[in-house]
Each structure stands twice: as structure tokens, then as C-alpha cells.
Amino acid sequence: MSQTDDRARFLAAYDQDLRTDAETPSALKVTQHGPVRLVTFMKGRGFVTYQDLGDADSQTIKRLVAEAVAYFRAEPDITRVEWKSRGHDHAPGLHEALIENGFTQDDSESIMIGEAQALSTAVPLPDGVTLRQVTDETDVRAMSAMQDEVFGEPVSDEMADALLRRLSLDDGMQLWVAEAEGQIVSAGRLEPVPGTTFAGIWGGATREEWRGRGIYRALTARRAQAALELGKTLIHSDSTEFSRPILERSGLLKVSTTTPYRWVRG
Secondary structure: OOHHHHHHHHHHHHHHHOOOHHHOOOOOEEEEEOOEEEEEEHHHEEEEEEOOOOOOOHHHHHHHHHHHHHHHHOOOOOOEEEEEEEOOOOOOOHHHHHHHOOOEEOOOEEEEEEEHHHHOOOOOOOOOEEEEEEOOHHHHHHHHHHHHHHOOOOOOOHHHHHHHHHHHHOOOOEEEEEEEOOEEEEEEEEEEOOOOOEEEEEEEEEOHHHOOOOHHHHHHHHHHHHHHHOOOOEEEEEEOOOOHHHHHHHOOEEEEEEEEEEEEOO
16 A cells, blocks of 8 residues: 555544544543534643534634634633644634634644554664653653653643643553653653544653654654554654654654644733
């Protein structure tokens, strides 16, 4: 099968299986409003997604965006909202409607999908580097702090708290780290998607001084092996331009793009 055929197959599976409850496993509340799903997460975070917008025209989309903002404005605990758009959607006027309603456009990411089997090949680690799965609170907080630092964000408890809550749900999520000299140097999580053949790999981050040594590829391979052990045969991820080339070398294909738009309560 050609890469073109694979891309079409993967994208169809993505739209069918990953644009439903699979996107929001830790949601506190999900409200269906026409084709869109209005989602409430912990810590005042709102989220908008959908399987597709059907044949909605620009006026319908403009109305949906305004109604979504009104919905979240009426929820006093919500301080910020992400609208997750996809490059292959039919969504006339969406960008303009989001900007008009106070959203700002963030950087686009690549939607990457591939066979878990292809990713699970052995990747040699540099001397002194080891991989392990973490579950203890101390390890989870150290992992989250490292990711905040790598992504250039202030170290906060928010992501660590969310990960610890997910672990308490025992929904299959796994956290993996690479360590060297007693320090976490790379990390990422695996999220098996219930009722599908998919598992997601997320949060991949490697300290700058440890990049280019195959550590992230090894971490990706180990998570793919873990996915296979859970019966998942497809891997998906939204990737920045830092991780996309690594995932392509590991065997994933870019099937589309996703662009988040962000609204912050004024």
C-alpha cells in the first residue's frame, strides 16, 4: 500500500475514532451544541472540538463561534478556551469568526499517525541513559517540571495535578521518562484510546543538551511497544516542528494539521 493510501486510511480512522470522547478523557463536563462539543476541564480551562462541521456555511460557523464564547462567558470558572481546528475540515470563515470573537491563532502542529509495530523497533540508548515508567507523585511532578522548562513555561502544578488525577482514574495512561545522572532528561506519555485501535503519544520533551542522541526516538519506540502490549496497533500525535521529523523517521506519516485558537477572559 502506498503512503497516499496509508494517509487516506489513517485520516479516515482519525476522524472516525479520535474526534469524539477520545479527545476529552479527563473532562469535567461536555455539552453538545449543534456539531460542536463544549468541554470543561479542571483549573478553568474550556475546549471546543467536533467530529466535523458538516455543510455549515460561513454564517452558521460565525453563529456557532459566538454562541460558544457566550457559553463559556456564562461559566464564571472558565478563564481560557482553546478551539481546536483541523486543516482538512470544510470550515468556511472559521478563522475570521474566531478572530472577530477574541481568539488568537497559535502555531499549527502536524497530525501524525503510524503503525505501532513500525515504531517499536529497538533504538540504542546512550551510555548511562535508562527508560522507565513512572507513577509516584514525586516522579510525576519532576517529569512535569522538566517539560515546563523545556517548553519555556513557568514551572507550575497545573499539568502535574492533571496527570495525577488521570493516574488516579486508572484509565490506561502511562508516563515514561529517560534518566541520566539521576536527572530526568526526556519524557512523554502514552494514552490508549478506549474502543479504538489507537494510542496517543503526547508531551514529548527532551532537555536541549541531551537532544540529537536518539533518546526521544527510544522513548517513542518504548511507548509504541507499550501500546502493542495493550492491543493498540495505531499511534497518533500532534507534533511541533521539533518532534515531527523524529516521528517521521520513526515511521509516522503527516496526515493533516491542527491549529489551536485561544481565548482568554478579559
